Amino acid sequence: MLERLNEALEHIEAHLDEQLDLAEAARIAATSEHHFRRMFSALAGMPLSEYVRRRRLTRAGAEVLGGTRTLLDIAVRHGYGSGEAFARAFRAMHGVGPGEARRDGAVLRSQQRISFRLIVEGSSDMRYRIAQRDEFFIVGKKARVPLVHEGMNPAIVEHVQGIGADELRRIAALSDQEPAGIIAATDDLDESRAEGTTLDYHHGVAASAAGPDDLDSLRVPAGTWAVFESSGPMPQSIQYLWRDVFTQWFPSNPYRSRPGPELLSTRLSEDGEHADAELWIPVERAEG
Structure with a gap:
């Protein structure tokens, strides 16, 4: 089960720059989209939608600091319909706007990729x-x-x-x-x-x-x-x-x-x- 969940997360990671098909990710995990979302939330401690948003903004942050694309190009690339919407989301995660980050070389936050590993739990039974x-x-x-x-x-x-x-x-x-x-x-x-x-x-x-x-x-x-x-x-x-x-x-x-x-x-x-x-x-x- 954990292996399939990790394969589903690999699929999400590979398609962050596109319109995500979470039904396909759930299929890879061999479960329903409803259960996939609930399993992810329970295991990761955050909603799947929030994880995807933070991963996209982590990538966007690296591109902002890289300076090779315009801020509008970066916004569109990561699914934002306007520069204003992108700036609000960027500030909510990183604490600064994208323009400030590019000018000042700000310190940004990074959402690390999640993977699930087996740890020694469940030594007690469940009735x-x-x-x-x-x-x-x-x-x-x-x-x-x-x-x-x-x-x-x-x-x-x-x-x-x-x-x-x-x-x-x-x-x-x-x-x-x-x-x-x-x-x-x-x-x-x-x-x-x-x-x-x-x-x-x-x-x-x-x-x-x-x-x-x-x-x-x-x-x-x-x-x-x-x-x-x-x-x-x-x-x-x-x-x-x-x-x-x-x-x-x-x-x-x-x-x-x-x-x-x-x-x-x-x-x-x-x-x-x-x-x-x-x-x-x-x-x-x-x-x-």
Whole structure:
């Protein structure tokens, strides 16, 4: 898997000066474009689009300092429609505009090429099972919130606190599917999974039918799910589980993620500091 990912990155590197075909890069990695973007983000710690942008601006920086092309030629060569757009992007990465850099021989930043190597991790096992599910619904209350990688998410806390105990009991009574009880469902995430991008957060239950009109209902098509178990401090153990699924489990198993909501069922200790959890990720068998 890592070898194929590195071959895909070689393809991207060879075509930085062109309109990139990320579907072809995903084909080289023997996966879907959706999963390729998510795998890259989880492994590299940045969105694929951001990496490509920074690699292009690294090359552009070398050409600016080289002085053999006009700044407009360099801008067009690296995909910018105007000198102004290029100058803004250049300054955002390098801290100076291209004209200043050329005049003063400024110190620029370089985004190094990324490659993935096998390191000794995964000495502890991950508990998971594969589940086949018919169509069901997530019924509850929905909010659009920013993605937070570590620590509590204030927007989610505010949303949940605003539902009210009586409303939560009414929603909980609609649960008739796994995972049982109140769950957290995240949907419509940006493929980059970058901090600060937004997603739909559903606080509700899994049910066999859509709920009443005053509740939000998300239809979830039939499909395959990988279900992971976690136990540890809250919220770190759950956030680390999400990370480990994409950086360790997927590269080690013949599955890839598919579009769909990700479901989290959590049982908190009395003091709220420890959680036993199940994380449901929509998956499909990988090719080859």
